[in-house]
Amino acid sequence: MALLVLVTVSLCSAVGTAIGARLLLVAHRTRQLPELLVGTAIFMYAGLALPALLSMGLPGISLGAVRALQLMQQTANCAAVTALVLFTWRVFRPEAAWARLASAVAIGLALLASWGSVSVAPQAPGASAMPPQVRPWVSLMIAVWGFAFIWTGLESLHFHAKMRRRVALRLGDPLVCNRFLLWAVWGIACCALDLLNLGYNVAGLDLSRHPAPLLTICAATSLSSAVWYLAFFAPESYERLIAARARR
């Protein structure tokens, strides 16, 4: 199990870091906010938050290192979910007052959850990275992630339906249409996996050590690696496949 987690998380971390960095380069070139937000979300989550979360569960790690990793993980996690929420709002509902309010509430709750988690220090060297007193804050953060995932997933699925009609009239790019579908699948599936982890956390399982949440993390990270790769770094063979399917 430990090896499987290590492989999938390392792969997700490598793919996400590369793709996040690539999207940040696109943002640098275009000077547009959505690219900056989605690049930040993926880079912070894959490149910092995820490796830090799993490193906290390593055996023999010192208390000081756990504290530093916890701070890094919470900061990156909060930045990532904030960027994802802002991306969804700015791209799909820039003029909706409810979306602005929902974004503000979600970001406020993410900041609160991060502050709560960091304020509860690990009790001793080698202690669990998820002591009981941190669980409510972790649950809150998982809930905010769940909201961010399902919101972006459903908005993307809705736009994918529009794009399919455009593609049928040759008014839309099939690859862009497929990108909406991939982003929707990622958001909805990650929300489902996120809810599983919420259940595990409420049930008292250690998210950084117990096999069940680790397996969920494996599934989420494997899915994320595949979706990010196909959506933002698709090989030519995949692009040809999508174009051929659109011509049929």
Place this chain on the structure above:
Amino acid sequence: MDRWAAKGAIQLALMDAGLDAGGVTVAEMQVVVTELLPRQLETQKVSGVTAVCDKIRVALKLVGDGPAKDSPDRVFLRLGR
């Protein structure tokens, strides 16, 4: 056919095409008028559908696109480049 019925028919044709009235370009509107609007007008029992659509197409040639809004499809297009 009154003004509201005409607007409704165009709105429905735009929806069938997956487009929004606020962000449609002239080129997209030309396709909608050619491919989808005739069917909408026929369902509303409008007479002289071909002539109506030809008139709209001519009118469309006289207008230009406004400043492009940053729509989700434009964002997702840029993300893959």
